[in-house]
Amino acid sequence: MKRRTITISEVEKIAQYLNADQAADYLRKIASDTGAEEFAVIRNLEYIYSPNEIYPLAPKASAPLPHIAAFAVDMDGTSTTTEPLALHALEYMVRRFTNRLTKDEWQGLDEEKDLPFVIGNSNFRHTEFLVKRYSDEIKPDALRDSFIEAVIWTLANMDDPQRIRDVRLNAANTGLSEMLEDPRVTSIGRMTDEEAAEFSKDLAKDYGHLFKCETQSEVVSAALDIYYKRYHSILKRVEQGEGGALSKQLIGESGRRLIEPMPGYAIFISLIKGWLEEDAAELYQLLIKDAQSTKAEGLPDEPEGRRRLASIATRFRNHPAKIALVTASIAYETHAVVKEVFNVMREQVRDWPISKDRRNEIISRMENYLQVYDGFVNATDSSEARLKPHRDLYSIALYQMSIPKHEYSMCVGVEDTEPGIISLRAAGIGFAVALPNHDTRRQNYYAASHIIKGGLPEMILKHNLFLADI
Numbered sequence: 001m002k003r004r005t006i007t008i009s010e011v012e013k014i015a016q017y018l019n020a021d022q023a024a025d026y027l028r029k030i031a032s033d034t035g036a037e038e039f040a041v042i043r044n045l046e047y048i049y050s051p052n053e054i055y056p057l058a059p060k061a062s063a064p065l066p067h068i069a070a071f072a073v074d075m076d077g078t079s080t081t082t083e084p085l086a087l088h089a090l091e092y093m094v095r096r097f098t099n100r101l102t103k104d105e106w107q108g109l110d111e112e113k114d115l116p117f118v119i120g121n122s123n124f125r126h127t128e129f130l131v132k133r134y135s136d137e138i139k140p141d142a143l144r145d146s147f148i149e150a151v152i153w154t155l156a157n158m159d160d161p162q163r164i165r166d167v168r169l170n171a172a173n174t175g176l177s178e179m180l181e182d183p184r185v186t187s188i189g190r191m192t193d194e195e196a197a198e199f200s201k202d203l204a205k206d207y208g209h210l211f212k213c214e215t216q217s218e219v220v221s222a223a224l225d226i227y228y229k230r231y232h233s234i235l236k237r238v239e240q241g242e243g244g245a246l247s248k249q250l251i252g253e254s255g256r257r258l259i260e261p262m263p264g265y266a267i268f269i270s271l272i273k274g275w276l277e278e279d280a281a282e283l284y285q286l287l288i289k290d291a292q293s294t295k296a297e298g299l300p301d302e303p304e305g306r307r308r309l310a311s312i313a314t315r316f317r318n319h320p321a322k323i324a325l326v327t328a329s330i331a332y333e334t335h336a337v338v339k340e341v342f343n344v345m346r347e348q349v350r351d352w353p354i355s356k357d358r359r360n361e362i363i364s365r366m367e368n369y370l371q372v373y374d375g376f377v378n379a380t381d382s383s384e385a386r387l388k389p390h391r392d393l394y395s396i397a398l399y400q401m402s403i404p405k406h407e408y409s410m411c412v413g414v415e416d417t418e419p420g421i422i423s424l425r426a427a428g429i430g431f432a433v434a435l436p437n438h439d440t441r442r443q444n445y446y447a448a449s450h451i452i453k454g455g456l457p458e459m460i461l462k463h464n465l466f467l468a469d470i
Helices: 020-034 083-098 123-133 140-157 161-173 177-181 193-210 216-239 243-251 265-272 278-294 302-318 331-350 356-365 392-400 405-410 418-426 455-461
Strands: 038-043 052-057 070-074 322-326 375-377 411-415 431-434
Touching: 020 052, 038 418, 052 418, 070 392, 083 123, 083 140, 083 216, 083 243, 123 216, 140 161, 140 193, 140 216, 161 177, 161 216, 177 193, 216 243, 216 331, 265 278, 265 302, 265 331, 265 455, 278 302, 278 455, 302 455, 322 392, 331 356, 375 392, 392 418, 405 411, 411 418, 418 431
Parallel strands: 070 322, 070 411, 322 375, 411 431
Antiparallel strands: 038 052
């Protein structure tokens, strides 16, 4: 078959129509134009016509940078301690739809068989995996009853219009339209978890026979609402100041809040935003303390560490970097989590061994987190079908930060999962740094340009935040 040459004018068209051979040639052209040496083949969700998308990946970059235009930073597990909370909610979801509510009945998510597949993607993908993995154990009545409970709790307690729309749509798609029109439901008010559970029992008796999940997508959507109900009910309690008690209750850790910044995050933000000067040297011991929790290695001694911190602070004071927070969490979750994280960071700053004026200045800057971030991107800005490992969220972040394409090579992306790293490079950020944590350490970080096991403290003290000539 004779291959047709692709002209420049055709590139400007909205769409081109190519046969398979021409499409293969065009992929080579994309590789040549972008400098890509690798492509990623991404599996789409079940309901998408094309089973896969193919993305050119920005070439890996590893050399220190003369300047940094921006950092694009993941939320869960990279900048916040919310990964265990999400895993707890996923485990709760499986317990509910399998009706195995105790440790004796089921030990919980498996570190090797489950965790690598339920961190870093969209919540839909995580739920899809668990529904497939535990399909033989799903109890239809348990799925129905826990889904109805999730619907009622959401309608009673959530103000997010998209969340309400989605749960109503899922209820209608599973045969529960009549239940939604019941006067008891249309007049529903705020409810505790216990009240929602009791309320839903009567509705299950009246409408449970109408419930049907005939496709995998319907089962996944119903299960996902169970996940959201658990996650959001916990976030509501965090917003009411119960973070400390919940940490002990849910993940067995006392002396901390359930949701906190990852070690070193407050110092990281203060450095790259240019809020510190040579007084950053005084934060060396705090970073060393944080480094003990992240098991960072190869850190400089105190004189050298103090010198590096002062030098990094001066560089960013003169040329502050932009920062985008990027997460596959929906808007409600993102705002609830980040609000709590900034509450904790302001408390941390109050104890920093720097001048009172500097502390007050930084605390003031942290009052409104939306003014700290130059890009703020969550799942609500896209759709479940376009979350990580797709490039969309990070592409939106680059757009929000007004980073021109020729500056993408001066951006650093920071992630804790393989899907996140792929998403960064597919968006054009070749300097894609992996910060594995306890829950993500088994993931494949082949696509990362750097793998830093010691987290942000190691990234700051050992790698100088990737600035050259520190």
